[in-house]
Amino acid sequence: MSNLTTGKPKIVPITGAGACAQAMRQINPDVVAAFPITPSTQIVEDFSTFVANGQVDTEFVTVESEHSAMSACIGASAAGGRVMTATSSAGMAYMWELLYVAASMRQPVLMSLVNRALTGPINIHCDHSDSMGARDAGWIQLYSETNQEAYDNLVMAARIAEHPDVRLPLMVCQDGFIISHSIQTMQLEDDKAVKAFVGPHLPYHSILDTAKPVTWGALDLQDYYIEHKRGQEQGMRNALRVIQEVSDDFAKTFGRQYNLFEDYRLEDAEIVLVAINSVAGEIKEVIDELRTKGEKVGLLKIRSFRPFPYEQIGQALSNAKIVTVLDRSASFGAHGPLFTEISTAVYNYASGRPLLMGHTFGLGGRELTLRHIEHVISESRICLDKGEVGNRQGMWLNVRGDKS
Amino acid sequence: MIESSGTLAELSPETKLMCERPGTFSGGHRMCAGCPTGLFTKMLTRVSDEYEIVAGNATGCLEVASSIFPYSSWQIPWIHTAFENASAMMSGVEACYRSLVRQGKMRKKLKFVVMGGDGGTYDIGLQSLSGAMERGHDLTYICYDNGAYMNTGVQRSSATPLGAATTTTPVGSEGSGRKGNRKDLTKIMLAHNLGYVAQASIHDIHDLFRKMKKAIDHDGPSFINLLSPCIPGWKIDADMAVESARQGVECNFWPLFEVENGKFTINYRPTVKKPVTDWVFSQGRFKHLKKHPDVIAAFQAEVDKQWAWLEMEEARTK
Ligand SMILES: Cc1ncc(C[n+]2csc(CCOP(=O)(O)OP(=O)(O)O)c2C)c(N)n1
Numbered sequence: 019m020s021n022l023t024t025g026k027p028k029i030v031p032i033t034g035a036g037a038c039a040q041a042m043r044q045i046n047p048d049v050v051a052a053f054p055i056t057p058s059t060q061i062v063e064d065f066s067t068f069v070a071n072g073q074v075d076t077e078f079v080t081v082e083s084e085h086s087a088m089s090a091c092i093g094a095s096a097a098g099g100r101v102m103t104a105t106s107s108a109g110m111a112y113m114w115e116l117l118y119v120a121a122s123m124r125q126p127v128l129m130s131l132v133n134r135a136l137t138g139p140i141n142i143h144c145d146h147s148d149s150m151g152a153r154d155a156g157w158i159q160l161y162s163e164t165n166q167e168a169y170d171n172l173v174m175a176a177r178i179a180e181h182p183d184v185r186l187p188l189m190v191c192q193d194g195f196i197i198s199h200s201i202q203t204m205q206l207e208d209d210k211a212v213k214a215f216v217g218p219h220l221p222y223h224s225i226l227d228t229a230k231p232v233t234w235g236a237l238d239l240q241d242y243y244i245e246h247k248r249g250q251e252q253g254m255r256n257a258l259r260v261i262q263e264v265s266d267d268f269a270k271t272f273g274r275q276y277n278l279f280e281d282y283r284l285e286d287a288e289i290v291l292v293a294i295n296s297v298a299g300e301i302k303e304v305i306d307e308l309r310t311k312g313e314k315v316g317l318l319k320i321r322s323f324r325p326f327p328y329e330q331i332g333q334a335l336s337n338a339k340i341v342t343v344l345d346r347s348a349s350f351g352a353h354g355p356l357f358t359e360i361s362t363a364v365y366n367y368a369s370g371r372p373l374l375m376g377h378t379f380g381l382g383g384r385e386l387t388l389r390h391i392e393h394v395i396s397e398s399r400i401c402l403d404k405g406e407v408g409n410r411q412g413m414w415l416n417v418r419g420d421k422s
Numbered sequence: 423m424i425e426s427s428g429t430l431a432e433l434s435p436e437t438k439l440m441c442e443r444p445g446t447f448s449g450g451h452r453m454c455a456g457c458p459t460g461l462f463t464k465m466l467t468r469v470s471d472e473y474e475i476v477a478g479n480a481t482g483c484l485e486v487a488s489s490i491f492p493y494s495s496w497q498i499p500w501i502h503t504a505f506e507n508a509s510a511m512m513s514g515v516e517a518c519y520r521s522l523v524r525q526g527k528m529r530k531k532l533k534f535v536v537m538g539g540d541g542g543t544y545d546i547g548l549q550s551l552s553g554a555m556e557r558g559h560d561l562t563y564i565c566y567d568n569g570a571y572m573n574t575g576v577q578r579s580s581a582t583p584l585g586a587a588t589t590t591t592p593v594g595s596e597g598s599g600r601k602g603n604r605k606d607l608t609k610i611m612l613a614h615n616l617g618y619v620a621q622a623s624i625h626d627i628h629d630l631f632r633k634m635k636k637a638i639d640h641d642g643p644s645f646i647n648l649l650s651p652c653i654p655g656w657k658i659d660a661d662m663a664v665e666s667a668r669q670g671v672e673c674n675f676w677p678l679f680e681v682e683n684g685k686f687t688i689n690y691r692p693t694v695k696k697p698v699t700d701w702v703f704s705q706g707r708f709k710h711l712k713k714h715p716d717v718i719a720a721f722q723a724e725v726d727k728q729w730a731w732l733e734m735e736e737a738r739t740k
Contacts, residue, residue: 079514097515
């Protein structure tokens with residue numbers, strides 16, 4: 019690896035995908051295995067250039083599918099390497115089977131996921147059906163509102179995933195096109211500083227250690243399987259603490275503080291919106307506007323969806339009067355995945371009893387404008403005044419012909 | 423019985439190596455009585471003193487029977503993740519090894535072997551196999567071909583021979599076993615222009631050992647297709663696996679040959695050309711074919727055609 023920068027961080031204009039490729043270059047993984055799919059392709063292309071220019075030590079496996087990408091990542095991780103991949107939508111769906119294997123083998127594979135609608139019908143634009151569908155796969159999921167957050171989350175990823183109390187794969191999610199293809203200015207940290215923050219990768223029962231041969235991936239039947247799954251769950255529970263520890267250290271090192279979620283003008287808020295990823299930016303703008311008019315409105319933005327910080331979120335929503343959750347994916351015949359989690363958090367951990375309302379929006383890249391968000395807030399106000407959500411529950415926003 | 427190659431009196435240096443070195447694969451596994459699969463797995467560490475072996479497995483009988491937690495028969499590093507991805511998984515292992523060597527973090531010489539049944543190789547794993555071979559990883563893929571998905575209870579695969587009864591090609595008023603000829607995977611692997619491709623049989627361990635050594639010694643991708651009878655799947659007696667494999671070779675159903683950088687060598691020519699019926703009717707899976715002489719004739723014609731092709735290729739590449 020050559021040409022490491024030393025010195026000051028730089029403010030750069032860069033796309034979200036480009037920012038993640040830069041993080042990967044600075045992390046300098048031993049192996050990357052990836053397959054192109056819009057809108058994550060730029061990550062793979064930029065990274066290939068770093069390989070071609072000798073800027074990384076990485077062996078880049080140009081696999082013939084995403085199924086093979088994840089398989090190769092697991093193999094390389096078992097061989098003691100630090101391993102990364104990038105994908106979207108159908109690409110991650112094609113990895114599905116192996117997502118679970120990576121988690122159960124406790125391989126800290128890192129993924130940069132650019133959220134895109136799952137096919138059916140085919141679409142290339144943003145929604146969260148890909149990562150939300152994988153929420154039970156056993157991966158840590160960190161979400162990012164901006165290019166800076168996508169980059170920062172990836173810089174923190176290895177230390178969280180590889181922590182001995184965790185040892186789980188981790189995906190950093192960002193919104194397809196809205197973030198991946200939009201140029202924003204952000205702070206690109208110095209190469210050496212990132213390298214020092216990330217630290218070396220320590221192999222764990224490497225399959226290349228012929229002196230101590232290990233069997234990885236044995237058949238695990240009814241006499242042991244559930245104990246291994248319980249161990250996996252413990253890793254996830256520990257991750258809540260480790261994510262916060264690593265985030266605090268990141269804040270000390272680079273000056274940007276992240277938590278398990280972001281509370282935006284929440285303390286005295288009567289109406290609280292809950293959202294994930296880029297739409298939080300628009301919501302904040304509307305909140306600032308309405309606050310000047312005296313409307314007590316705030317936002318809770320999810321960063322860690324897996325593990326889900328139920329207790330902290332429940333407490334943060336204790337003073338809310340109505341919580342309106344915006345899901346960017348649908349669970350057909352059921353409430354959206356974020357709404358379900360928020361309801362659980364509020365029911366079990368909030369001292370107050372806010373009304374809970376859930377909406378679905380943005381599937382396949384459908385925009386949600388500032389006007390739509392204002393409307394959501396004024397509807398929330400109406401529900402609050404009436405003391406019930408009524409038939410506004412489960413509305414789909416900005417959909418032609420929705421009579422619900 | 424016909425001696426196919428070599429006698430114990432005249433041990434080649436390779437055979438000596440095979441007999442002297444400790445094996446890799448301990449007993450106590452749950453393979454069926456008489457299953458010959460463990461014969462080749464035992465040889466893995468015996469092929470050379472110059473390197474050590476890291477192995478990967480596709481889901482299937484060998485994987486399931488050798489690694490029931492908390493036990494493992496594997497005395498070398500071994501990994502399994504899924505049915506269709508063994509080649510991709512081992513691509514990752516091998517790529518990581520190369521990365522670590524390049525960074526000066528690894529000094530040992532290691533070689534990488536992938537194993538899968540015909541289902542995991544001819545069918546669901548074909549794409550990942552093709553990808554790994556095309557990319558040129560230093561992997562030796564050994565397909566133990568028992569002609570069906572045996573682990574799940576004998577369902578047909580694309581390697582199932584014409585007319586064989588399986589649980590998804592059963593015999594009935596309208597069905598006389600598997601329709602059409604098996605896929606010729608060895609030819610598909612030849613189309614990848616690998617440095618080393620061979621067909622071997624579990625009955626001829628001298629030939630098999632020599633081929634395993636060549637394949638694993640070879641730097642770059644190599645492929646061995648290994649005939650490996652299945653006791654319950656072929657409906658043969660538990661002491662008949664080796665003999666049945668021999669008969670499969672004697673009747674030219676499964677020619678022993680190797681292709682080194684495009685040059686064909688037929689390793690064994692039966693002295694007396696036997697009809698396929700000897701082999702076919704020694705197995706329960708074909709017994710209904712007694713009533714289907716047309717299928718038998720088609721079977722024989724296909725075997726003759728493939729043998730003629732092989733002889734032609736050998737002559738062409740002399
Ligand atoms: C994706 C997937 N599909 C199906 C299965 C079920 N399955 C496990 S092993 C097997 C058959 C294996 O056949 P083969 O590769 O020929 O090996 P053998 O069992 O004969 O050793 C099947 C169908 C699976 N484990 N994974």
